[in-house]
Amino acid sequence: MSAQTGTWRAKAGLAQMLKGGVIMDVTTAEQAKIAEEAGACAVMALERVPADIRKEGGVARMADPEKILEIMEAVSIPVMAKCRIGHFVEAQILEALGVDYIDESEVLTPADEENHIDKHQFKVPFVCGARNLGEALRRIAEGAAMIRTKGEAGTGNVVEAVRHARTVMGEIRRLQAMRPDELYAEAKRLGAPYELVKEVAETGRLPVVNFAAGGIATPADAALMMHLGMDGVFVGSGIFKSSNPFERAKAIVQAVTYYDDPAMLAELSRGLGEAMPGIDVSKLAEDERLATRGW
Numbered sequence: 674m675s676a677q678t679g680t681w682r683a684k685a686g687l688a689q690m691l692k693g694g695v696i697m698d699v700t701t702a703e704q705a706k707i708a709e710e711a712g713a714c715a716v717m718a719l720e721r722v723p724a725d726i727r728k729e730g731g732v733a734r735m736a737d738p739e740k741i742l743e744i745m746e747a748v749s750i751p752v753m754a755k756c757r758i759g760h761f762v763e764a765q766i767l768e769a770l771g772v773d774y775i776d777e778s779e780v781l782t783p784a785d786e787e788n789h790i791d792k793h794q795f796k797v798p799f800v801c802g803a804r805n806l807g808e809a810l811r812r813i814a815e816g817a818a819m820i821r822t823k824g825e826a827g828t829g830n831v832v833e834a835v836r837h838a839r840t841v842m843g844e845i846r847r848l849q850a851m852r853p854d855e856l857y858a859e860a861k862r863l864g865a866p867y868e869l870v871k872e873v874a875e876t877g878r879l880p881v882v883n884f885a886a887g888g889i890a891t892p893a894d895a896a897l898m899m900h901l902g903m904d905g906v907f908v909g910s911g912i913f914k915s916s917n918p919f920e921r922a923k924a925i926v927q928a929v930t931y932y933d934d935p936a937m938l939a940e941l942s943r944g945l946g947e948a949m950p951g952i953d954v955s956k957l958a959e960d961e962r963l964a965t966r967g968w
């Protein structure tokens with residue numbers, strides 16, 4: 674194993690500590706404190722939550738370093754921050770700020786439509802989005818230490834998160850059923866390195882943690898994603914675009930823990946106030962879909 678890969682294994686090991694947790698998008702120190710108090714295992718600093726990026730348009734970039742430092746100062750849980758796909762200078766700046774993880778995210782406007790960041794060049798672990806197994810393994814080959822299924826961020830609609838989770842898990846099960854000599858052609862079909870394909874076929878899981886993201890808005894949504902085999906969830910717009918962010922955030926954290934206890938989920942889902950307004954994803958134009966960014 675190369676020194677580079679060894680570093681990747683260490684970063685992937687660190688991300689395992691987030692397993693079973695909820696990572697919440699925040700734009701201010703005040704929101705970060707609410708997230709921490711509600712039980713988030715980490716927060717994600719960004720300039721606007723995805724629902725606002727959708728509404729307001731324009732180029733979505735890395736958050737202001739001033740804001741990120743305020744958020745880091747405000748909480749003791751890990752702080753993640755987003756950079757644009759392929760924007761390795763934004764990533765260098767985030768690493769220099771001392772964030773705990775970087776999300777190379779399709780939610781921001783891509784800086785490079787062909788190349789993702791070579792994440793092996795960084796000490797800080799990266800999380801990246803994926804819609805299917807091939808995409809997840811390409812990001813891991815580039816050095817991602819954590820994957821999140823993309824879903825369709827900012828819609829409050831869990832349908833794409835479900836599609837992407839079922840796709841990744843289904844493709845893993847398919848690999849497990851293959852003969853070893855079939856894995857070479859399958860690696861070609863997936864567009865992913867053979868060694869990673871072989872590892873997934875043997876272990877029956879990704880070599881990094883895989884969280885669900887994009888459109889999770891209720892405790893029931895979060896529990897559904899856990900049933901589908903995800904290791905935890907990211908929630909952005911669903912919390913701070915609802916009428917009662919603290920109570921909803923707390924309920925979503927609990928729902929991830931008690932995802933297999935319907936009576937508990939019924940209790941957690943009561944009286945949370947208005948959920949964020951949702952969007953019918955099937956009505957979105959192709960260029961309004963964030964999940965198709967990256968490849």
Ligand SMILES: O=C(CO)[C@H](O)[C@H](O)COP(=O)(O)O
Pocket residue numbers: 698717722723724776778780821823824825826827828829886887888889907908909910911
């Ligand atoms: O990439 C992300 C993880 O932080 C997104 O911000 C996340 O998918 C949030 O989406 P939504 O606003 O639909 O919850």
